[in-house]
Amino acid sequence: MRNAAKNPTTNRNSRYGLIAASGRGSVMLRRLLPVAIALPALLGWAWFADERAKILGPRLGLGLFTLTNIVMFVVLLYAMGIWLNRANMARRRAGDRDLQLTAIQRAQEALLQSQNQLQGIIHSAMDAVITVDSEQRVMMFNTAAERMFLCLSREALGQPLGRFIPERFRAAHDRHVAHFGETGVTSRAMGALGTLSGLRANGEEFPIEVSISQIESGGNKLYTAIVRDVTDRQRSEQSLREQASVLDLAQVLVRDTEDRIVLWTRGIAKLYGYSRGEALGRYSHELLRTEFPEPLAGIHEKLFRNGFWEGELSHYARNGRRMIVASLWVLERDHHGHPLRVLEADTDITERKQMEESLLQSQKMQALGTLAGGIAHDFNNILLAITGNTRLAIEDLSPDHPVQQSLKEIVQGCTRASALVRQILTFSRRQEASRKTIDIRPVLEEGLALLRATLPARVEIRKDFADGLLPISANSTQIHQIIMNLGTNAARAIGEKPGVVEFRAMTQKIHSEHAGMVDKLKPGVYVRLSARDTGCGMDSATLERIFEPFFTTQPVGQGTGLGLAVVHGIMKDHGGYVSAYSEPGKGTVLNLYFPVSTEVRQEAMKTAAVVPRGSGERLLYVDDEATLVLLMKRSLQRLGYEVTGYSNPLEALKIFRQQPQQFDAVITDLSMPGMSGSDLAAQIIAIRPEIPVIMISGYIRPEDQERAQQLGVRELVFKPDNVDELAAALHRVFSQSRVG
Incomplete structure (x- = not known):
């Protein structure tokens, strides 16, 4: 229903x-x-x-x-x-x-x-989206793909995908797609294939990453690729790698708020000698045995208040070497403002500090030379006046007079004082390291006398010089410097306790079978100088580096690290060798080997000294010290000369200008007020070019020697402690004039 x-x-x-x-x-x-x-x-x-x-x-x-x-x-x-x-x-x-x-x-x-x-969505994507059919012909080409490959969508549709792949990769791409289609895998993640290469329409290749997927529609397979241009990313990664590489070479460490090391670069590892494994997790100040210029609490307070701290620290490397570093600490905080970690950048300034110390020492030596030069002239004038008048008194008195012994003691004291001033001047002024054949024993004696004046009384100096030491070719000033450097180093090793520095010298023959025992020492005859101290000694690691320039175990301000390096350099210049032996707590011994000179010593050929006499030559003597003018007139007259003396160089020049033929030679002091000896010599030579001029001084600089040579001065003599040296100079001058 x-x-x-x-x-x-x-x-x-x-x-x-x-x-x-x-x-x-x-x-x-x-x-x-x-x-x-x-x-x-x-x-x-x-x-x-x-x-x-x-x-x-x-x-x-x-x-x-x-x-x-x-x-x-x-x-x-x-x-x-x-x-x-x-x-x-x-x-x-x-x-x-x-x-x-x-x-x-x-x-x-x-x-x-x-x-x-x-x-x-597809066309607004930042990555390129490309869909192809089973024959690899483009079916979809989004806006990002157009920008990436510089090709419009209408030009790409229907075209083979291979036009966007470099030719050398196309065969491999086809095999990969075929395998991908057979495996049944529906997708692969971005970057799963690694970094590939794409090809723009203008022929430019560029790095890409690809994510690929496949689907089946109407019995046909479709492949969709999402392509990403990684050019900028690779550049950024390369930049980061370069920055990381640079950072790794930098002398940088990073520690947490408890001062444990969390980053240890290769640069800092090279600086201190500790590997990453040895340093990471350690407390930095314990590892490096840091010595701070102020209490650590004060440094931390400044660091947390300002965010950084910089200053100079003392660190010890793995091999025990002490170094001074300029250290910069930078505090890093988290996003809540809490302290997170501390970056510390260290720069080794040990050599710079030592060079500054060396420069300071050099300036001190320069100041010493200036001071010594300033007082040497006046001091030598005083010594010359004392010595000269004492010698005249000795000559005037009978040999058996009771004051003869006292006068001779005065002369000896003045002679030692003059020698000491001369050593100070020689040591403090710069001069070329010219060498000549010398008897080393008196040079060593002079060096020890100078050393004794510089060391504290608690350090005893002993000497043991063998008889018959053979002559060597050397520079006396540098031998003095060797003695000073060895003695100073030994005194520092002894420290505040009493100790002994002993110098020994002997002749030693090195045979061929023994030469290998001393590195770089040829067979032959040597004068061996040994310096032994009772100081603290040193371990093998320190012993290996004692001749390195600027290496020192002394605190800052108490050593330049140049003493033994200078000794090593001097020995090398002399063709010799220096070796060292030491043990902790047992002192140190240094052996210096000087090659014996093959030249005949001029000193050995000298006969007994005979003071040459004059033959009535007329001398003009000029010195601003009236006492010395009187002394030299009396001394030179006794040697057969006729002497006219003036203490005012202007008056002496006036007399010479009036009667230039009245004199056979002129002797002038170098340093005089109103007119220097150089200026006076220039005026006299201008008036009478052939007249011999002798210049004397208690302090002669290299520039003084150079100017005297330019002016035509015949002799430039260090102001003698007796008249004999001046007499010898006069004899040479008149002998040359007679020959000429």
């Missing part, structure tokens, strides 16, 4: 189906049908009542008319129900079709919107 109501066209002859249907006609039929049934009964009742009342006329006509109307009404009602049902079903079918069309349209619109959204 329900099916017939839904489809009245297939059950149109069923009266019951029409009545039971749900259409509008069936509803109206069900509502009017009771009326159609009840109406004949009503009309029959009315006719029966009319018969009894005899109201109506012919009863038959009225009954037929009524029955006909009822039948027609029912038929019309039935036909109307059928028509209304059909119209209702048509409207329903049209409504269903409209609903179906609306749902399809909505689905299509949703699909289109989804596709547009997907296209928007």
